[in-house]
Amino acid sequence: MNAIPTATQSILIVDDDPANLEVLSNLLERSGYEVLIARDGQSAIERAQYDPPDLICLDVMMPGIDGFETCRRLKEMADTADIPVIFMTALSDIEHQVMGLSLGAVDYIPKPFYEDVVLSRVQLHLKLRRLTDSLANQNQQLEKLVGDRTHQLEDTIHQLQVTQRELEQREQQLAHDALHDSLTGLPNRVWLMNRLNTLIHNTSNSPEFAVLFLDLDRFKVINDSLGHLAGDALLETVAQRLLATLGHDSQTLAHLSPDFPGVGISTVSRLGGDEFVILLENISGLEEVLEVARQVQRQFSLPFHLANNYEVFTNASIGIALKNAQYLHCENVLRDADIAMYQAKQAGRGRYAIFNPQMQARAKLRLELENDLRHAVEQKLVIQEHWQGSGSHRQGAGVDNEFSLYYQPLICLDTGKIRGFEALLRWHHPEKGLISPVDFIPISEEIGLIHQLGSWVFWEACQQLSDWRSQFPHLQDLTLNVNLSTIQLMQPQLVELIENVLMGVQLPQGCIKLEITETCLLQSNAQVFDILRKLQELGLSLCIDDFGTGYSSLSRLHEFPVHTLKIDKAFVARLQEKSNGICENGNEIVHTIITLAHALGMDAVAEGIETPTQLAIVRAMGCELAQGYLFSRPLPPQEAETFLATPERFTAWLPPAVNHSTPSSTT
Secondary structure, X not given: OOOOOOOOOEEEXXXXXXHXXXXXXXXXXXXXXXXXXXXXHXXXXXXXXXXXXXXXXXXXXXOOOOHHHHHHXXXXXOOOOOOOEEEEEOOOOHHHHHHHHHOOOOEEEEOOOOHHHHHHHHHHHHHHHHHHHHXXXXXXXXXXXXXXXXXXXXXXXXXXXXXXXXXXXXXXXXXXXXXXXXXXXXXXXXXXXXXXHHHHOOOOOOOOEEEEEEEEOOXXXXXXXXXXXXXXXXXXXXXXXXXXXXXXXXXXXXXXXXXXXXOOOOEEEEEEOOEEEEEEEOOOOHHHHHHHHHHHHHHHOOOEEOHHHOEEOOOEEEEEEXXXXXXXXXXXXXHHHHHHHHHHHHOOOOOEEEOOHHHHHHHHHHHHHHHHHHHHHHHHHHHHHHHHHHOOOHHHXXXXXXXXXXXXXXXXXOOOOEEEEEEEEEEEEOOOEEEOHHHXXXXXXXXXXXXXXXXXXXXHHHHHHHHHHHHOOOOOOOEEEEEOOHHHHOXXXXXXXXXXXXXXXXXXXXXXXXXXXXXXXXXXXXHHHHHHHHHHHOOOEEEEEEEOOOOOOHHHHOOOOOOEEEEOHHHHOOOOOOEXXXXXXXXXXXXXXXXXXXXOOOEEEEOOOOOHHHHHHHHHOOOOEEOOOOOOOOEOHHHHHHHXXXXXXXXXXXXXXXXXXXXOOOO
């Protein structure tokens, strides 16, 4: 427990954040200090002049004059120059710390505040101030009482020496912390960049080196499910395992300077988050590097044991960049290793990839696509706001845009009539032409644009269905399917957004169906289940898209308010007529899914119908709906309306049913 000061000492807190002022004031007042407050630099200077405190706690980032300028002015004035100043800041880079110390500050208190850290540093520097003042007074008295005060002076000098050693140790710790990761103790990004610079510009030895960029697979899942403490424990364990793989212990790199002479010492650094870098120096060739990568992956195939008997598994995707004469800057080496790591992750995780120039070209193209996607989404949202603000018809707004919805009809296999459509997003890039959703939807999810894009898709689809209901009053049972990704389901405002759209278009219940993937059921939690329930209460039907392609969700399927299963087109494509009285495996899978849907009180939809044979088989199996190129490709709204004008166009040529009700039987 921190000691209460024996004499009331005053501390001036300077911060523009009321919350920080309240936290520090309460802490210091409870500890027996008199607290003075200033909310900006100028007020602090004036307050310190007319009522000098014993110590000043000064925020770095403030409006007006910042903490650095405030400190400089205080140190220039004789009546405030000796007041110790401790900076309070969230800035952790060494340059800012060096700047503050050079201006006369005595220490730093990091944000967020930790009570023990604050009190220990305040007490240390108040103690030093008292000792310094005491020494000054004693020096005056020594002129008269040298003989009587010799012992007291020696004691004071000893205390000052102890304090000086404490300050030197603190400075050494600050220098160490600036180059090492606080969680794992490994060298950090600053250390690594400095070391790479040393290697790149070491023209005398010209050492060969390689950078292995590691990113943990599924770390976010572990961190979110077990908590941040478990996540930190895993990172510490990963660090120890990497050190052991290289034959190091935890102290090998503790005090190693990034500009140490010579080569040959392999190091492990933590860049931040779940990213680590192995720097191999003085390598003999590529095979040596690959062997290290393979050793890491073998070690990561073993479970990681954490506290509370947690056993977790995580792989590492590894990107490798080798020394190249073209590397003039350390940032480029790390960039290329990062690009290679991303390629390894894209290839299936738990792999390694060696950087080549083609990877950089692909990364550049992806970045261009990402930027173009941002611009296109921003433009689309501006257009939507224009439509909503002006009340004009969507097609009459007179503004070009790159996104549009196409509509693929869903056909009732009992009647041959059009039951509804699935809304499919299309991106017409002004230079690259039509870009597949397979290419841009994952990017939109990764960079956080899927929420804006998905909101527009739902709004546009509902507006379109509302228009069609007005244009074709005899088709009031027309439905429209809209896709919803797992990431969208986690959007906090999803239910409110959908409810607002539905209220605006006044669509009846049951005419909008939301398609989610089977993966959503596997990854869902109580929050997602509650969202799905609320969506159902709004009158929306739920449909499982691409059913059967992922891990089995049968154990949870009955728990969710699902109304329809869509059979993935990969199964439909394998449908065949019976051969020699034996039904093909593809038929059995499709029949099983249809039977399962019916057993759970759901409808079944066959996707990817392209041949009359496929249509006849799924119809005979009792499938309710079908969609595919046999009926129509996805259509722009104007062409879809020609289908709605003749909704029974498929009735006449609907093939007769072929008996596939028992696919495992023989005839």
